[in-house]
Amino acid sequence: MAHIVIKGGLVVTAADEIDADVLIDGEKIVALAAGGSAAAEAWTADHVIDAAGKYVIPGGVDAHTHMELPFGGTAASDTFETGTRAAAWGGTTTVVDFAVQEKGKSLREGLDSWYAKAAGRCAVDYAFHMILSDVTDASLREMDLLVGEGVTSFKLFMAYPGVFYSDDGRVLRAMQRAAANGGTIMMHAENGIAIDVLVEQALAAGRTDPRHHGEVRHALLEAEATHRAVQLARVAGGPPLYVVHVSAEEAVRELAVARDAGLPVFGETCPQYLFLSDDRLREPGFEGAKYVCSTPLRPREHQAALWRGLRTDDLQVVSTDHCPFCFRGQKELGRGDFSRIPNGLPGVEHRMDLLHQAVVDGHISRRRWIDIACAAPARMFGLYGRKGTVAPGSDADIVVYDPAAEQTLSATTHHMNVDYSVYEGTRVTGQVETVLSRGRVVLDRRRWAGSAGHGAFVPRATCQLVG
Numbered sequence: 001m002a003h004i005v006i007k008g009g010l011v012v013t014a015a016d017e018i019d020a021d022v023l024i025d026g027e028k029i030v031a032l033a034a035g036g037s038a039a040a041e042a043w044t045a046d047h048v049i050d051a052a053g054k055y056v057i058p059g060g061v062d063a064h065t066h067m068e069l070p071f072g073g074t075a076a077s078d079t080f081e082t083g084t085r086a087a088a089w090g091g092t093t094t095v096v097d098f099a100v101q102e103k104g105k106s107l108r109e110g111l112d113s114w115y116a117k118a119a120g121r122c123a124v125d126y127a128f129h130m131i132l133s134d135v136t137d138a139s140l141r142e143m144d145l146l147v148g149e150g151v152t153s154f155k156l157f158m159a160y161p162g163v164f165y166s167d168d169g170r171v172l173r174a175m176q177r178a179a180a181n182g183g184t185i186m187m188h189a190e191n192g193i194a195i196d197v198l199v200e201q202a203l204a205a206g207r208t209d210p211r212h213h214g215e216v217r218h219a220l221l222e223a224e225a226t227h228r229a230v231q232l233a234r235v236a237g238g239p240p241l242y243v244v245h246v247s248a249e250e251a252v253r254e255l256a257v258a259r260d261a262g263l264p265v266f267g268e269t270c271p272q273y274l275f276l277s278d279d280r281l282r283e284p285g286f287e288g289a290k291y292v293c294s295t296p297l298r299p300r301e302h303q304a305a306l307w308r309g310l311r312t313d314d315l316q317v318v319s320t321d322h323c324p325f326c327f328r329g330q331k332e333l334g335r336g337d338f339s340r341i342p343n344g345l346p347g348v349e350h351r352m353d354l355l356h357q358a359v360v361d362g363h364i365s366r367r368r369w370i371d372i373a374c375a376a377p378a379r380m381f382g383l384y385g386r387k388g389t390v391a392p393g394s395d396a397d398i399v400v401y402d403p404a405a406e407q408t409l410s411a412t413t414h415h416m417n418v419d420y421s422v423y424e425g426t427r428v429t430g431q432v433e434t435v436l437s438r439g440r441v442v443l444d445r446r447r448w449a450g451s452a453g454h455g456a457f458v459p460r461a462t463c464q465l466v467g
């Protein structure tokens with residue numbers, strides 16, 4: 001197979017920054033050598049990519065996406081084809097999406113239907129978590145089989161009663177099973193029973209606008225559920241617990257306490273919580289619906305705690321929770337009743353750039369950027385080694401990143417299949433220039449060169465951040 005050399009760039013990983021050339025043979029990285037060294041000069045290449053003045057970084061790992069997710073009587077607007085293409089444009093070369101168990105059905109049926117949706121359509125590699133919405137003796141047994149086939153993480157919801165919700169007993173039983181089979185528990189930590197009471201009261205009082213979505217999903221109900229999840233996991237024997245889309249300062253504090261106690265507890269936040277705040281929900285007309293997601297956008301004061309958590313490793317991962325719904329025809333389902341606005345927003349394309357902007361702004365270091373966006377999510381979900389770093393033996397998932405390019409984020413130029421951008425008009429410094437997925441150039445100096453079906457399913461090991 002073809003030899004590719006990426007020449008003259010600064011290779012940035014979670015651990016190192018080195019001026020090095022990178023040699024690729026087929027789908028794998030086979031060597032790094034100091035630029036201009038005898039070793040590098042001896043390489044023969046069919047294709048040389050000039051990375052002078054650029055960063056050479058691992059392809060991003062987005063551990064939280066929802067392509068084509070059925071929700072609230074509609075479905076997320078990105079398919080696996082459009083969503084993974086947009087991911088690649090933004091420098092993400094692996095997505096971990098959520099297969100869904102429907103109530104009354106098996107995990108197998110849910111997982112098989114997600115395999116079918118993704119097969120032959122993805123531009124970059126993909127893996128699956130499994131959403132447990134019906135914890136029964138049968139689905140608990142199935143968890144063991146899924147771990148064996150590389151679907152090693154299971155998401156539970158303390159929110160959305162009547163839909164995905166599991167009560168504490170079901171949560172405990174799933175956690176016990178994960179503790180025994182090596183699986184990881186992912187938790188949507190919000191007290192959905194209490195939230196539904198507040199929703200009902202708000203609607204009855206005529207408070208129906210999008211802004212009320214943020215108010216009823218109280219920060220303390222996120223913190224309370226986070227605390228409860230941590231304690232239930234301890235009682236269950238301590239499976240790795242990964243709390244998704246942490247947005248409240250009070251919830252970060254719960255994670256910090258758990259981690260200080262040495263518990264295998266991890267936290268994820270998302271760009272929307274780092275860069276946007278609840279004033280967006282109060283935009284005039286029905287515009288606030290564009291920003292409805294759960295957990296909700298919080299008052300700006302929470303952002304400092306999230307950045308601090310990322311710096312101190314109380315939060316380990318930034319994923320997108322990419323779950324796009326068009327404003328027209330989808331978000332509009334909730335006019336006159338905020339509780340009917342489909343929950344979710346688009347973001348898979350902009351994570352790497354926004355986090356690079358955070359480097360420019362001084363929130364995080366360059367290596368921490370790569371850690372939270374590539375290496376830590378790969379380790380968390382059993383992909384490290386193949387994904388998440390630039391090293392001999394790794395898949396040649398590589399981004400040549402121009403740290404000096406300037407761009408403006410907009411729905412008119414993005415590649416996600418959705419009719420608005422939550423970052424409309426935002427100026428950022430830095431841009432993805434060229435992207436390789438398993439040795440294949442899929443984006444060539446900002447020209448699309450990928451194809452649906454190149455992306456392959458990646459079976460995952462169990463969590464690499466424990467034991």
Ligand SMILES: [Zn+2]
Nearest residue numbers: 064066321323
């Ligand atoms: Zn989600």
